[in-house]
Amino acid sequence: MPNRDLQGILESHFEWFHRRPELSNQEHETTAHIREILEAAGIEILDVPLKTGLVARLKGSISEGPVVALRSDIDALSITEVSQSPYPSEHPGVMHACGHDFHLTSLLGAAVLLQKERDTLPGAIKLLFQPAEEGGNGAQQVLDSGVLDDVQEIYGLHTSAEHESGIIAVSPGAVNAAVGAFRILLHGKGGHAALPHFCLDPIPAAAQIISAAQTIVSRTISPFDQAVLSITHIEAGTTWNVIPPEALLEGTIRTFNTERLSEVSEQLEKLARGIGENMGLKVEYSWQINTVATNNDPLLSGFVADTARNLGFTVVPAVPSMGGEDFALYQQRIPGAFWTIGVGSPQALHHPGFTADPAALSTAAELMAALGVAALRRMADNPERAL
Template identity: 35%
Template sequence: MAINNFLLFNLTLHLLLLLRVSSDPSRITGDVSRTPKKFLEYAKSPEVLDWMVRIRRRIHENPELGFEEFETSKLIRSELDLMGAKYKYPVAVTGVVGYIGTGEAPFVALRADMDALPMQEDVEWEHKSKVPGKMHACGHDGHVAMLLGAAKMLQEHHQDLQGSVVLIFQPAEEVFAGAKKMLKEGALNHVEAIFGIHLTNRVPFGKTASRAGSLLAGSGFFEAVITGKGGHAAIPQHTIDPVIAASSVVLSLQHLVSRETDPLDSKVVTVSKVHGGNAFNVIPDSITIGGTLRAFSGYSKLQQRVKEVITKQATVHRCNASVNLTPEGKGAVPPTVNDMNLHKQFKKMVRELLGEESFVEASPVMGGEDFSYFAEAIPGHFSFLGMQDETESYASGHSSLYRVNEAALPYGAAMHASVAVQYLKDKASEVHDEL
């Protein structure tokens, strides 16, 4: 009788535990590979959403610039430890590469950037940046929170994954091409495809935008020092005026787009800084100018023409000019080109997850992204997650007034997790069909 009572007690306890798990909104049950909406329900649960918001706010309060993301990286590793997810660190100084699943092929990667910008935050709120002159003004704090949210979901369901998910927490996206360094250090070894998601105020909340082919332009910078001979402003004939030369250079650079570029081939050349002189009555010895150039094609030729225009226009005005096309180590970033097959898979996943009207066909954007290095190495897909609310305005990226609509975080986490599961499932089906 005692044995029977003991067995009955154990059976009752087991049933109670099952009921508790099935009713807990913070856990995933069932085959989520068949129903991606379970990921979204999970990510929207108060416990998980609040957790992602807390992570995002902690990172926002303590912004770190490229290759300086030591505390951000420490936080990421701590959360992965709590989940029981494996990872490799350091990769590219501060980067973290996590692994979830079987540890065997196929491998698919999800990427989040994690660096801040050298800007002063002008948004007054409880979690404003605590570091003067540094701010998360492009949503990378949100990107980290979304990828950790996806990691949490995938890890809880790791036994059902039909392959491996690689989590790329990347440093130095903004200016130092951290993706390139991560590639060199083997972050994408064995990986067959990679997906990236970026928050944006240009797409309505709950919608996602992307396109096949060229999405973002190749981008880079230039800086030039135009040197003449300074002197008294009242006797300019005794000087070689670099101000006049610089003015001519700025105007002539605009002709590279208006007169040398096919109107159907988008290019941008912008002079965004001019420095020189410190007195009203003194012509300076030199002027420094700098700016950016963007192109979907013919980028190298555009670089060459920028250099030619600056040096030759300076010569016309009897000045000398030195041109640096990688100022402060900021190299050019290639265009971001989305793989056609991955785009089809992504669009299908978004419509299943968020509804038929949730996907928006994006137009090409002249902004640049070093995700392009990943997408050059293997098939890649980059997309934008909308956060613009009808009741509240959100500033664009790189604005001192930039804010993240935290209600969008569950959508990004669910999209990350869903596209990874769907990719692995499709790859398993391909193998089965071949057999």
């Protein structure tokens, strides 16, 4: 059964954050409100050199005990909301379409629960309200600050539109994809559309690249691997009777294996250069890896599942997602587990109609708090079980 007193408080906070979404690295109002709530609860806020976002700490009586981190993200997306929420976004063109308002509200709830038993904690719990998860380099900013250097384990949550409200999903191994972004710029020679023989038209080359790129995954990647290549941005020309001098293609590649990610990019570059240069064009290809795959520690993902069941929650295996998640950067340095909670949305993440059911807030908060306490006690009582 949900904690009804806590649930009411969290729904009020959730409404406030949902109405006021802010983009990556611009979460000033969000950060200020989180700080206000934590300070009112008497929770210590650490001095961390972050422009937005913050880190709080709850410390028990054992000064040299273990340290666990609980993480949420706080930024929104550049999407115009069309959901049926009774309290839609008040910021035009920006909405919480990925549930970050749900995540941060859940972590605030965990903070309230943990504060009540702070004196009994055999160590410290750091509460990370991370900025700029949506491609804004937020996790790296936090890691560069050094605030997590003493952390032994880290846990994060995410909303799931696939599951009914309150269902916990967690699995070992890769649960979110490694993500890369590519950019192909084709340089030709523009001119009159009636005189194509005097031009080097980049549009036919772009069309061939788009078509041929779809064979990379189906014909160069093992069927036992999983990969996605999507071209999502095409730009060429400004009017109907002029052949443009350039054409731009952008998109993303996603796999559950970072090495495979780079292999697909290499195949795409060869293909683009071959087609473009064969048609007399100059080809510029650029590529960046935005994040590696989120890879759950097997022992800690089992620990999340056991803790959730002990609280009486329903637990199911997580559905692997080709969506990226920069929680993966923490896992490269700190053993960690990333779990999801069903919010019963009628639409998928990043859709303008996405709606997170606030009824699951107290469930998420209780599990986050329980993970922090149980992890500290496990490590304090059994140091050999600390990873």
